[in-house]
Amino acid sequence: MENVMSRRDRKKIQVLNTLVDFAMKLFINKGFEETTIADITKSADLGTGTFYNYFHSKEDILKYVLVQKFDHSKNSLEKIEKSTITPQEKIRQILITLAKIYEDNLQLFGLCINHLGLKQPPHGTQFKDILVSIIDEGQKSGDFRKNIPIEMVIETFMGLIKSALSSHSKISFMENLNYKLDLFLGGLTERNK
Template sequence: MSRRDRKKRQVLTTLVDVTMKLFIEKGFDETTISEIATAADIGTGTFYNYFHSKEDVLRYVLTKKLNETKDSLEELNHSSMSPPEKIAQILLTVGKIFKENQQLFNLCNRHLALMGPPHGTEFKDILVDMIQAGQINGDFRKDLPTEMITELFMGLIKSTITSHAKIPFEENLNYKLSLFLDGLMTR
């Protein structure tokens, strides 16, 4: 990598870090591009060399996080774990990523007009592969349509994120995972 490319990468990293810090401290609407540029020690025009708007910064960070998550899930999908272990691990991985990045996801939900899931169908496709492998192996019930299992699984994550129960996040997720797998497993 050339010196110029390293410098560009360093500016981008600083710009993203500073922007996200300001969004969290001051709020998205209250943060101006001029403040971001000043805090990142760049000119306002330089901001526009990297992003067209504050929303673009959020999209960039969200896309980067989702790509990292997708890579982890694909690695998990190709592991030697059994389908039930993969399903459990995918839920725990996604739950952990959400918990660690809750502020980012909250900002994105409030300030980005996302048309459908920002990651497309990749996550769902990985999940469907795991479910179908479990049904073929005889680990999972075959009388349940894959679409229903997928919807229920995605609902577990959403219900844990929005839960009002006075149960810690991971514990809440583990309870729901146990109930889900009990209903999915063959007897």
């Protein structure tokens, strides 16, 4: 049986997307604190009550957009995880994918850090589970050293991302990340002598 969305459901999604699009534009251009719910609904040409049918606060909009980005990211990372490329290339592709997502969403992440007090991504253990799977695969195949606990590899990988994000180096973010990735993979694949 074909799953066809009703006209009413399509309209709900359209209203939701309209609220989110106008809110994000206002947050970026006017500022989060300076933007009111009335500003959002006026810009979207919707009633204030409509806003509250979808969200409880401006912060809820940020959380919604962030979750949408992470869901999309998770799908990309799962495709990499299931691919037939080597574990080393999977790690490289994951890091490049995450870096691209970060670069494409700098303003969103800035808003979330400043207004949601976001210290860690809201994706829970999903991202970590994908990494654990790839590292485990690499250790079993002999591509990665077996004498390093997976937890330490994950911690180092996450530290690599944080280090690139907070670097004051004059080289570009992607170049910085690639140098650090080469060092990371070199240590992870170096054979015991």
